[in-house]
Amino acid sequence: MTAAKTRVPVTIITGFLGAGKTTLLRHLLNRAQGHRIAVVVNEFGSLGIDGEILRGCGVEGCREEDIVELTNGCLCCTVADDFLPTMEALLDRADPPEHVVIETSGLALPKPLLKAFGWPTVRNRMTVDGVVAVVDAPAVAAGRFADDPQAVEAQRAEDPSLDHDNPLAEVFEDQINAADLVVLNKTDLLDAAQLDAVEKEIREHAPRPVQIVRASEGKVDPAVLLGIGAAAEGDLAARPSHHDAEDGEHEHDDFESFVVVVPEQQTVDQFLTILQDTARRFDVLRMKGFATVSKKPMRLAVQGVGSRFRHEFDRPVGPTEERSGRIVVIGQKGLDATAIAKALAGQLAA
Numbered sequence: 595m596t597a598a599k600t601r602v603p604v605t606i607i608t609g610f611l612g613a614g615k616t617t618l619l620r621h622l623l624n625r626a627q628g629h630r631i632a633v634v635v636n637e638f639g640s641l642g643i644d645g646e647i648l649r650g651c652g653v654e655g656c657r658e659e660d661i662v663e664l665t666n667g668c669l670c671c672t673v674a675d676d677f678l679p680t681m682e683a684l685l686d687r688a689d690p691p692e693h694v695v696i697e698t699s700g701l702a703l704p705k706p707l708l709k710a711f712g713w714p715t716v717r718n719r720m721t722v723d724g725v726v727a728v729v730d731a732p733a734v735a736a737g738r739f740a741d742d743p744q745a746v747e748a749q750r751a752e753d754p755s756l757d758h759d760n761p762l763a764e765v766f767e768d769q770i771n772a773a774d775l776v777v778l779n780k781t782d783l784l785d786a787a788q789l790d791a792v793e794k795e796i797r798e799h800a801p802r803p804v805q806i807v808r809a810s811e812g813k814v815d816p817a818v819l820l821g822i823g824a825a826a827e828g829d830l831a832a833r834p835s836h837h838d839a840e841d842g843e844h845e846h847d848d849f850e851s852f853v854v855v856v857p858e859q860q861t862v863d864q865f866l867t868i869l870q871d872t873a874r875r876f877d878v879l880r881m882k883g884f885a886t887v888s889k890k891p892m893r894l895a896v897q898g899v900g901s902r903f904r905h906e907f908d909r910p911v912g913p914t915e916e917r918s919g920r921i922v923v924i925g926q927k928g929l930d931a932t933a934i935a936k937a938l939a940g941q942l943a944a
């Protein structure tokens with residue numbers, strides 16, 4: 595058997611903040627029973643919520659130690675310090691995984707990560723089976739990742755190397771550029787004509803023909819997601835990045851995140867209204883976290899993408915656990931953290 599055949603396949607799941615990566619992974623773990631899959635999760639924001647959601651997936655045979663969290667900064671920037679040792683540790687286990695799935699943070703650029711698979715310590719032991727980009731179809735339809743052509747022109751007059759005025763557009767393009775498979779998610783929120791338009795837009799952006807599958811709630815057949823066989827680490831030139839000229843070096847200084855502590859809530863509806871108003875008012879990209887509600891024994895988990903929120907009571911609140919909640923807030927640089935904290939605490943009139 596050749597060395598290539600024995601290499602552990604790795605699937606990289608990329609996609610902008612809130613596109614549905616964790617939802618897709620949860621579905622995959624549910625359907626992939628019998629396969630030893632290890633999941634590496636990297637989140638922007640410090641609450642470790644995705645890891646907790648995946649650990650609580652309740653899938654038989656999905657063990658705690660198979661979900662590894664990398665919270666020390668954005669994965670694409672900490673490859674040597676954190677990521678490679680984690681990969682080696684997985685491979686050196688007595689029962690190494692048959693497949694590794696990496697959920698990158700919504701702001702991660704996939705290319706530096708792809709390049710890491712060329713490093714001597716993992717090169718002969720792992721291969722990137724495929725890069726999957728999960729796309730928030732309604733966010734594309736709403737123009738979240740679009741540039742303002744006039745603003746781009748004005749910027750280019752100053753610096754010809756610039757091609758975006760919208761930092762979201764740049765991250766989105768890099769993720770599509772790296773993808774072998776695009777999952778057009780949240781199809782439940784658009785009609786057929788809108789979906790066709792989004793698909794057309796993605797095909798126009800993609801530097802090469804890319805397979806696109808449509809999904810809602812991240813429900814994609816594992817056979818489609820795994821086993822693509824792309825060996826993407828050997829195919830970097832076909833996956834252009836906006837940061838190629840800087841050899842992958844980049845900063846995430848277009849975005850920021852912070853955690854807000856919120857008091858116990860009176861009612862779920864009141865809290866959701868506060869969250870939605872705050873997201874709208876301050877143009878927050880993503881909010882997620884936990885809170886407690888007066889007289890309710892269960893913890894309330896909330897998830898927001900823009901001003902669209904979902905919530906569930908996910909587990910009992912322990913008797914010694916604090917009744918205050920924590921919400922991670924993510925947006926473009928320049929968020930007014932003080933005002934947002936006040937708004938979430940219900941201290942800012944709408």
Ligand SMILES: Nc1nc2c(ncn2[C@@H]2O[C@H](COP(=O)(O)OP(=O)(O)OP(=O)(O)O)[C@@H](O)[C@H]2O)c(=O)[nH]1
Pocket residue numbers: 609610611612613614615616617618637644699700779780781782783809810811812880897898899903904
């Ligand atoms: N309506 C709708 N909501 C969805 C769908 N898929 C996911 N969501 C919701 O979108 C929100 C974000 O989903 P996640 O799976 O956490 O997204 P993510 O890409 O992992 O988010 P980050 O890790 O923060 O970047 C959650 O509230 C999901 O329940 C879908 O197909 N339709």
